[in-house]
Each structure stands twice: as C-alpha cells, then as structure tokens.
Amino acid sequence: MKITFLGAAREVGRSAILVEGDGERILLDCGIKTKRNEEFPLIENSEIKKLTKVVLSHAHLDHSGYLPALYAAGYEGKVYMTKPTRDLIQLLLADALKIQKDWSPYNKNDVDLLLKNIEILEYNQLSKDKIIRFQNAGHILGSAMTEIFLEGKKLLYTGDINLRSSRLLSGCRTGLEADFLIIESTYGGKEDLHVPTKEATGEFISKIREVQQEGGKVLIPTFAVGRGQEILFTLENHLKSGLMNETTIFLDGMVKKALKIYRHNAIYLKKEVQRRILAGDDDPFKSDFYKFPKTKSKKEVFQSKKAIILSTSGMMTGGPVMGYLEKLAGDEKNILIIVGYQSEGSPGRKLLEGEKRIKNKDKIIDVKMRVWNSPFSAHSDHKELVQFVKSMKGLKKVFVVHGENEKLFDLADSVKSKNTEAIIPHLKESFEV
Ligand SMILES: [Zn+2]
Ligand SMILES: [Zn+2]
Known part of the structure; x- marks a missing residue:
C-alpha cells in the first residue's frame, strides 16, 4: 500500500490523502483550507483523472470543499459517504459557491455532477468490492471513520473524531483492528484536556x-x-x-x-x-x-x-x-x-x-x-486520542495529521510504542507500507 499526504499534513485544512494498492487509487477526503485566500489539496489534474474512488469522511469544508473541483478536472468516478453527509454537503457546497463566485475552482455543474455520483454507505456496511467500510466517528451528524482494505492489509483513517457521546450523537467506535492508522490531532497537544x-x-x-x-x-x-x-x-x-x-x-x-x-x-x-x-x-x-x-x-x-x-x-x-x-x-x-x-x-x-x-x-x-x-468541543482531546490509539489492535504505524505543529509532536510522542511507529508526514510525502 502507498499513502501520500496531499493536504492536512503539518496543518489543519484541505484534508486529502491518496491511498494506492491492488490497482486502486483512492482519495480520502478532498477539502479546502479556509483563509483569506483558500488553499487546495496538492493534486494535479492529471492525477485526478487517474483516481478510481473517492471517500468523504464528513461534511465540513476542510474535508469536502474541493470535491466538485475533481469533476471539473475530469474525474468520473464515485464518491462514497454516509447519507447525512450527502444531505449536509448539498447545503455547505451551495453556500460556498455563493461566497466564492468568480474565483471558484468549480461551478454549479460540477456540484451537480458530484451529487449524481454519490454512493451511500451505511456505518459498518462493506462496499460491494469489499474495499471500504465506515464506522461512527462521533464528530458531527454523519461523520465516519474509514476502513480501507487493500493488499491484504487494513488502513483506518479517523477523519475528525470525538470519543465522548454528546447530547445528539454517540461517541466514536474504539477497539478497532488495523495495520495502519491516520489520526487527526486538532486537540492533540498535551495541554489540550477538555473538561467533562x-x-x-x-x-x-x-x-x-x-x-x-x-x-x-x-x-x-x-x-x-x-x-x-x-x-x-x-x-x-x-x-x-x-x-x-x-x-x-x-x-x-x-x-x-x-x-x-x-x-x-x-x-x-x-x-x-x-x-x-x-x-x-x-x-x-x-x-x-x-x-x-x-x-x-x-x-x-x-x-x-x-x-x-x-x-x-x-x-x-x-x-x-x-x-x-x-x-x-x-x-x-x-x-x-x-x-x-x-x-x-x-x-x-x-x-x-x-x-x-x-x-x-x-x-x-x-x-x-x-x-x-466555551469548553465544548466536537473533537477529542489529547487523552482521548491517546486512549483511541491504545484501544486498537495490531497497529504497526500511526500517521498524525490535521493539527498545528506542537500538537502533532505531542500526540505522536504519546502514541508511539515498541510495536507502533508514529510518523508526522510532510505535505506531498509518500510512504510505502
Ligand atoms: Zn470536522
Ligand atoms: Zn477537520
């Protein structure tokens, strides 16, 4: 399996990870970085055309905002997501397009193309080709962790997670098995401890x-x-x-x-x-x-x-x-x-x-x-992220993403062990695993 980080590496925003193996080229998330000028994932149009599948973890624009641009660049395949995520991105992308107006990397047509190519997957339901499965992430309505099965190995990508159950949502699943993990680190800093x-x-x-x-x-x-x-x-x-x-x-x-x-x-x-x-x-x-x-x-x-x-x-x-x-x-x-x-x-x-x-x-x-x-958060704190990693079985490598610098290092430091290597990837960096 080959994993390449095209965004959200040593930064928060424009989440995009390319996973290759068994002839597949799967893109996990495709977001934007909302700043005064938006930044996009580091993927060339020629690469976009070669994608075989795209998976969306949840509706937030830092994970979904660049999806229609894939269709503008000639992608013709499916995008896997949960049903609530589909409903939510319709709202969020339409609004984003209104704000972006003339400098948007896509138009309404591309949004329509995206909506036509959505493949809904329920939590815990394996895709027909047995490559993709979602698990509850507890972050927002419809948010999912993604399990990818390729080359006889398993990769888990958390997207954004929350272990605590909230007023509306149950907390994310723990105790999963995987060879490799890509985990978010929004509040991964050692000083990031949420109050109960x-x-x-x-x-x-x-x-x-x-x-x-x-x-x-x-x-x-x-x-x-x-x-x-x-x-x-x-x-x-x-x-x-x-x-x-x-x-x-x-x-x-x-x-x-x-x-x-x-x-x-x-x-x-x-x-x-x-x-x-x-x-x-x-x-x-x-x-x-x-x-x-x-x-x-x-x-x-x-x-x-x-x-x-x-x-x-x-x-x-x-x-x-x-x-x-x-x-x-x-x-x-x-x-x-x-x-x-x-x-x-x-x-x-x-x-x-x-x-x-x-x-x-x-x-x-x-x-x-x-x-x-206010002390509320939709993300897990340092302790919970560590607890999540420690609850996993068979883990060989952890990639820490979606965090500001010191938070990434804090989390990586806390989750590495004799059997598990912790890596903080750079933008555009690839790993053969
Ligand atoms: Zn989010
Ligand atoms: Zn996020």
Whole structure:
C-alpha cells in the first residue's frame, strides 16, 4: 500500500490523502483550507483523472470543499459517504459557491455532477468490492471513520473524531483492528484536556446567567454543522426544565437549514432524541424558544431584553454573525462565546488571543464585549486520542495529521510504542507500507 499526504499534513485544512494498492487509487477526503485566500489539496489534474474512488469522511469544508473541483478536472468516478453527509454537503457546497463566485475552482455543474455520483454507505456496511467500510466517528451528524482494505492489509483513517457521546450523537467506535492508522490531532497537544461535559455545561449555563443578570446579550458564532446543534439542545433543555430564565434563542444563517437536515436524519441521532421527535409534543427541533429573525435590520433581536444568538460563520470569517458582532461589540455587558475550533489567523482566534479590533470587510469593529471560550468541543482531546490509539489492535504505524505543529509532536510522542511507529508526514510525502 502507498499513502501520500496531499493536504492536512503539518496543518489543519484541505484534508486529502491518496491511498494506492491492488490497482486502486483512492482519495480520502478532498477539502479546502479556509483563509483569506483558500488553499487546495496538492493534486494535479492529471492525477485526478487517474483516481478510481473517492471517500468523504464528513461534511465540513476542510474535508469536502474541493470535491466538485475533481469533476471539473475530469474525474468520473464515485464518491462514497454516509447519507447525512450527502444531505449536509448539498447545503455547505451551495453556500460556498455563493461566497466564492468568480474565483471558484468549480461551478454549479460540477456540484451537480458530484451529487449524481454519490454512493451511500451505511456505518459498518462493506462496499460491494469489499474495499471500504465506515464506522461512527462521533464528530458531527454523519461523520465516519474509514476502513480501507487493500493488499491484504487494513488502513483506518479517523477523519475528525470525538470519543465522548454528546447530547445528539454517540461517541466514536474504539477497539478497532488495523495495520495502519491516520489520526487527526486538532486537540492533540498535551495541554489540550477538555473538561467533562457536565462541568462544561454547568460553566456555560452559569456564564450566560451572569451576563443576562447584568443585562447583556449573548452572541455565539457557530459552524452550520457541529457544536451549534449541541449548544442549542443544551439551551433548550435548560429552558424547558426551568433551570434557565426564559430567553429567546435567535437562529440565523445556515444553522437553521442544517437543523432541518439533522431532523430529517434523526435515525443517525441518539435513541433518546429520536424518542422525543416521535413523541410529537416534545420535539426538541421545534421548540417555542427558537426564533428566526426575518427582517434585515434584525430589529427584534436588538429590541428584546434577553437574547441568545446563534449564527454562522463559526470562525467569524463572514456571514450574518458579523452583523450581530458589529451591533453588540461596543457594549461590555454583552458576551461573545466561542464554541468551536478557530484556525490560526481567523478573526475568532484573534479575539480569543486578546485582540480588540476586528476587520469586517472595510469596517473596523472595536470589541468591548467580553470574549469567552466555551469548553465544548466536537473533537477529542489529547487523552482521548491517546486512549483511541491504545484501544486498537495490531497497529504497526500511526500517521498524525490535521493539527498545528506542537500538537502533532505531542500526540505522536504519546502514541508511539515498541510495536507502533508514529510518523508526522510532510505535505506531498509518500510512504510505502
Ligand atoms: Zn470536522
Ligand atoms: Zn477537520
């Protein structure tokens, strides 16, 4: 088997890994790196034409954003994914295309071609040719780890994983067997230790209570898909049970559309959530606490006494969240709660690092409102990633990807053993295994 890292090697973003063997040339993920100027996987068009299969781990654009470009470059084969991932990428890619407009590496036609060539695989179901199988990754709706069977050997690619079960999703599968592993390291640093969910929830709710008592509003930038839904359900749960004072939760941007997709794919959510949907009068997706601002001015949001606003984009690189930030940033009673991973150089990361001025298009926003990092995460922390690797059987080599420099080294250092070699690949580097 030959493995080549075309992206997400010593970086986060543009995940793309080429696996070759038994005459197959399989591409695992094909994402973009969202920055001011997007970066794409390091794959030539001539190479794209020679691919035999493509597999997508989950819908996030750092794994899926370059997929339509494969068809623009002449790829004619299938892309394997779970059903929820298919539904979610339709939403995310259509939106990405709207933002990219004239400099996009693909057009709507290519997105349509991609959608026509999707091959759905359920968790634990082996593909007809017995090469690909998905396992639950616990990261977002539909997220999968990929098992690849070639040359009599087995490779496991984690994509993004979360070992802990959350309000909506069960944690990822552990104890799998494989010869080789490619693992993410978003929070692989030794200092990356998540607090237990119960504690995180407690901190989150009491922070909001404190802000509301002082008369402030709460702004939560969120990815269309991921922590947003978990946060929403946590809030709904506390409001319904009276543990929080009545507040309206305003949903804006793609969070709303993604919520619909979550509900349509309820069979992929935890049993308990399915039961509540079936019960009818207790459907957590249709809570009276949610509101969707209709006017462009968002007057109702700013006029309401108490407001919690969830809006895209998650790293504050654009989207309706910026309009809310502009209005709320000047008042130190308000709070900005960051809930997801913020990539290096993104506005969200800069605010977390203490910057007080943020650029939005040609305007400068002076940020006086509080900025707080919520302890929720859709990724496993250092301890859990190590636990995941240690739970595996027969492992000979681990490739550590999808992480910032020191985190990769921390994780590699913690998972290597007498029998297992840990490697941090460089971009474009190949390995015969
Ligand atoms: Zn992800
Ligand atoms: Zn990712």
